[in-house]
Amino acid sequence: MKQVIIKTLLLSTLLIPILLHAENGYNLWLQYTPIENTSIKQQYTYQLQSFSISGDSETASIIRSELKSAFKGMLGIDIPETGDGDLKIQLDKINDLGSEGFRIASKTNQPLTITANTEIGLLYGTFHLLKIMQLQQSITNLNIQESPKIQHRVLNHWDNLDRTSERGYAGFSIWDWHRLPDYLDPRYSDYARANASIGINGTVLTNVNANALVLTPTYIEKVKALADLFRPYGIKVYLTARFSAPIEIGGLSTADPLNKEVAKWWTDKVKEIYKEIPDFGGFLVKANSEGQPGPHNYGRTHADGANMLARALKPYGGIVMWRAFVYSEEKPDDRAKQAYDEFVPLDGTFDDNVMVQVKNGPIDFQPREPFHPMFGATPKTPLMMEFQITQEYLGQATNLVYLAPMYKECLNSDTYAKGRGSEVAKVIDGSLFNHQLTGIAGVANIGTDINWTGHPMAQVNWYAFGRLAWNPELSSEEIAREWIGQTFGNDPKITKPILEIMLRSWEAAVHYMTPLGLHHLMGTGHHYGPAPWVSNLGRPDWNPVYYHKADAEGIGFDRTKTGSNAVNQYFTPNNEIFGSLKKCPEKFLLWFHHVPWQYKMASGNTLWNELALTYQEGVNTVRSMQKKWQSLEGKIDDERFSEVKMLLKIQEKEAIWWKDASLLYFSTFSKLPLPEGVESPKHDLEYYQSLSFPFAPGIRPQW
């Protein structure tokens, strides 16, 4: 009894200060903060007095230490390991669980069991149970069975060997190549823990704009150190393969994929890698895109290039992820059409360990894009989804934008490839065309910042990517609730405003940056802030003016039959819907149509007024996000409260900047005044055009 009193006192005196103590965000959603609800705490403490797990493997040790620290944190107790625990974590043969699934079951007066075919399944099950507990949900009468819907759930780090990170806004690369392999930064295991907790099972360590040096022995030894560390967490490492590596580090005079010496060089190189890393995942390749070398340099196809690498990897079970992000340097067609034009004719020519990795939309991770027309168009080729988690075009490190709704809009889009019900998600999970090889990639937003992602709220985008990779059917709201509960706590006074902020944030960003289907209007190079006026770049399709095509008549890119006819890449009825001015969803209106300024929108407003009001609505939403955030003062820790508050203030400034600069510029064409309800610009157009950001973060160094 005395013991109980002491514990209670201990909790009441100590834990509240801890909860409100500065929280630097390093622990992500694995906070394991003390559970304050006494009845739930008692239930957990009563039901889980001990645990058992067999085996001495590294994965078993990881499960052990995760359980111990989680119980210590949430319940304040040291949970003992016994031969026959209240919580049994055990391997068993279960037919429909696969190599990564798990089952969690509990019945009254019986042990709670986590069962799986593999230790990785047990690890995933353990994290699932700890999530339930962090969310303070009941653990009685559980009957959960989960396995991932997609096979390869992979982060892409656009990280360079000098630790700069292209489009990274959270500091620099967490890979300290210089001190590898002998110094293992404690961050590496925390990175692996975080990924395992959401089911991410692969990581591409290097930038798609690749450097061949990572394939030299010095670096393979460093990669091996990371692979060894990540293995017990169920994470495979992949590398980007620079197509010209046989020349640059192999001493050959060509990198022609049909040249025997080249194929042999890659075969030997792959053998060398697998000797050190027996479960190496394979290669991600950006070829013949934005200056990267590739098979076209030798008159070969993407399939020739991909298959050459695939054959080297095949004996070891490795795969090739070949990116479809290409736009021809020769033919000046609508950039939105080019990946489809190059890759769809190659369908059926790729080896069976190749996936083609396609961005969610046909341009380039714009704030909002219609789904990529390749989805559904290559029945014989497994397509891997490439989402961007880092916010290159969505406010970078200063804007709070919850990306799950964007991912979901794409995944839920119906391609009609095999009639109604042919959603993008079914292309990706292999079910539509019966592919076994499936994958999804997220361009990481992780860097050296203490909180990993720069903006404390950007952690959720890493989390949401992992959760949707595991199960694309989860809703944005479900994922947000999970994350908020684990990250900030379960008090509705906390969860409700944060949820409301998050769920409106993406739409808000689209509104103040590129409403109604506008796209590619950002600053040159760094992609920071608005620059719709830019028209002087080397190729037409690098310029914002190429995309908005504003003139005295109207604005928007005609991609119907009278224009580039990009709509024709979509299946019926999408081609008809997108191609019809009346039927086209207004959110994509200016993506597919050049529309007169006086065109009447569904609201009854003219296009010009609607455009202006939508920009303003974006700004207004940010202000309402600020208000909701303010309500959290004193309810969450001061450190994250004030960080997000400062960032929302910047977000408001930037939203106004986007609105003002864009409307001032477009008004030079429309010659129309701003409608009532739209705030006057703070500066003139010349001011916005004069702004320069020579040291904006995330730019690829030019050396």
Next chain:
Amino acid sequence: MKQVIIKTLLLSTLLIPILLHAENGYNLWLQYTPIENTSIKQQYTYQLQSFSISGDSETASIIRSELKSAFKGMLGIDIPETGDGDLKIQLDKINDLGSEGFRIASKTNQPLTITANTEIGLLYGTFHLLKIMQLQQSITNLNIQESPKIQHRVLNHWDNLDRTSERGYAGFSIWDWHRLPDYLDPRYSDYARANASIGINGTVLTNVNANALVLTPTYIEKVKALADLFRPYGIKVYLTARFSAPIEIGGLSTADPLNKEVAKWWTDKVKEIYKEIPDFGGFLVKANSEGQPGPHNYGRTHADGANMLARALKPYGGIVMWRAFVYSEEKPDDRAKQAYDEFVPLDGTFDDNVMVQVKNGPIDFQPREPFHPMFGATPKTPLMMEFQITQEYLGQATNLVYLAPMYKECLNSDTYAKGRGSEVAKVIDGSLFNHQLTGIAGVANIGTDINWTGHPMAQVNWYAFGRLAWNPELSSEEIAREWIGQTFGNDPKITKPILEIMLRSWEAAVHYMTPLGLHHLMGTGHHYGPAPWVSNLGRPDWNPVYYHKADAEGIGFDRTKTGSNAVNQYFTPNNEIFGSLKKCPEKFLLWFHHVPWQYKMASGNTLWNELALTYQEGVNTVRSMQKKWQSLEGKIDDERFSEVKMLLKIQEKEAIWWKDASLLYFSTFSKLPLPEGVESPKHDLEYYQSLSFPFAPGIRPQW
């Protein structure tokens, strides 16, 4: 009584796990870990039941929150603030304390008082008291009075606006320029706290290889945000002034310091800065050195340049720190002589708010250098010491090297400028030539790594710099003991081995890198690892062969009368001692003399054998450091234990690498075998010469 039991239990159950819990190093020496010694804890708790401090200033708030979190951490109690506390922190007029000093006094049954003339003095006094408590020393019958011996105690950050850090090995710059001024990283206040705790009162935010953009309004606004944040911690901000800024951002056609428009441009610029930052510290300037622009470009002297800036700053109390690190691009004289040759003739021509900032030795922060001959040679010009805290030439981020002994060797050196007793420290603290304006700078080793300094043990070099800047008379051992106690705890089983490791570490590094006065033998550009063979760089004095001058006869740089006669820049008797083969301390032998391989050393060994054995001794010392560190397993937290263990393993590898590469190379001249006791090289010379490190950290980007 119940209360007491609970507290005791609380401590015994909770605090030990906390102590051994993963410690990521972020809290530096401000750990405030629970005091385990019950009698000391009781004494503190009894004596300090409350505190009082007057005022609502930001500095008072900082003192308050520091006290509260320190008491919470060390004693587990919330110390209340009352009108009349047991600990009184109060302003008072005390004649001999100056603007930064403090007095701490305690008598039986009377309040413990911290008194100062200024709030910054109170802050320093508070940190001093908390240090005493962290060291678990008695707080009864205190009678402490301290004030700093040097006026300007400044960190130099060689940080670029793109967040790279020249010669930074702890990640990247902590200044997130892009998100300033609106986003204030919580790190900024923790940086300020740490500096204030050791008395550092100034920070130069930008690289000496300067970018003029930091002087534009956009950046001044960002600098102001930092200055506002640092002000209540007693820290002034300084900037590096690019001499050609009037051309680059001012639109002028010249930067000639005697041109009136140029002087006016600087006057206006300084006025603009002070409007935003009323206590701006001033400028640090690297001019006409390694490609930086300067007054020589216009046929003017360093004094012309410095005085022009000084006159702009004078009305506001700002100062110029003008670097003496120059070596002429025209006259090919011994590089060691050139700063003296350029600056000593200018003595008496500098304005009274100019200090000339001189590196500790005449070359460039080598592992060991004799003190710079300028110290003592400019009686009319205050010299500011420039130490390097970042380990550019001392193992960078992987070697444990405690630098206080190196700083002390320099500070304690007798210049004989005014006869015996004219130590360098007395030049720096102004006492030798009666200067009021005094200063000391340390090139920071701080970066974005969670533990701030990359190597966990490199934190001590930041600490030691601050402590010696406050009081150059402190001993290396005293400083080490203070730091260890606060950082790792006071158990002799912990403090003794760490102290032993630290005190031997600098000498060890000198031995395995550049023994017996050798210098400048490192890899080109990145300065990582040995490359004594390099002879192909653009100018003679960039090449290692210029410095060691090994040949069939012997090795070493003849700086006596028969050589460059650099010894002549020293006062008598130093010139005679250094100039005499017999009298010259062996640690500087090859710095001043070209010595035959068969020369008999004091030990009786030949020079060659002594050289080889000294390299080996360096390696052996690292191994004994490893052993001592191993004894700490389980006694300190696992995270820092294993980090340092990994790094010591790398240090051993690198020590062997230095030894093997250097001895193999020198043996091509000496043609002599390695003596007994020296391990055979692991590879041949060609191997070491083939090593390449294109992405070594800390190199200045070439854009």
